[in-house]
Amino acid sequence: MSKRPDVSIVLLTWNRRAYLERGLPDLYAKVSRELSHEIIIMDNASSDGTLELVRQYEGNSETRVISNPKNIKLKGYNKLFGLCKGKVIIEIDDDVIEYPQDFDKILCESLDVFPEYGYVALDTVKNEKTDGGWPGWGDDSRNTIRSGIVMTEGPAKGYCAAFRRRDYRLIRPFTFFFKFSLSRPQDYVISGLIRRILFKKTGILEGVKCLHACGPLYAKEFGRVDFDMKKMAESDCKERIHLYQKALANGEIYTP
DSSP states (O other): OOSOOSEEEEEEESSOHHHHHHHHHHHHHHSOTTSOEEEEEEEOSOSSSHHHHHHTTTTSTTEEEEEOSSOOGGGHHHHHHHHOOSSEEEEEOTTEEEOOTTHHHHHHHHHHHOTTEEEEEEEEOOOSSOOTTOOOOOOGGGEEEETTEEEEESOOOTTEEEEEHHHHHHHHHHHTTSOOOSSSOHHHHHHHHHHHHHOOEEEEEEEEEEEEOOSHHHHHHTTOHHHHHHHHHTTTOGGGHHHHHHHHHHTOOOOO
């Protein structure tokens, strides 16, 4: 792609084929036709057919697939963000399975309308299986409305979030001082650096929702409970395993 795209969409994945079979078709259907894109998907040495699935999208001129010979875990995000050429970077979790129409355009417009914000995430669907990974504030005093966009100031997670590439380039040297992990993931680090170094706000687009299928009940639906348990056991979040098991046994919502 010779011309710099408007948006770079990045997705890091590992053994999430069942989720991506639903999520990727919806992503490609919901991106705005008014913007130019590059979509970069990195597979972390999956063994469940994830790589074979994402390879099917390489025929799309906007899409590039990167296959890591071994699982480099969340370190892949530094590589992905460094490859981006778009004016705005949108990071997407591999367990997001539904998107609002033109979600990328909405995220870009929110950064234009709210220049004091440096990191903005979509709201999430909350249903009988998940709280979406973000319970919400429930406090209208945090809301600001401009041009019909409702911004809720507060911490923002990276299940589907946007930040300016120029801002990332300013904080990128500092990201290498952090080891990304389940307890300190890339969104926590990036949004925190944007606040502390660039003095910009972070927030949620109230009412603009994606379906982030996180938690044990969706894992059960997609046959990924053992995968989640193994990931927690090998991480710095071992203490969450019993809470996850309890929620699964009781049919309760829990975000590990």
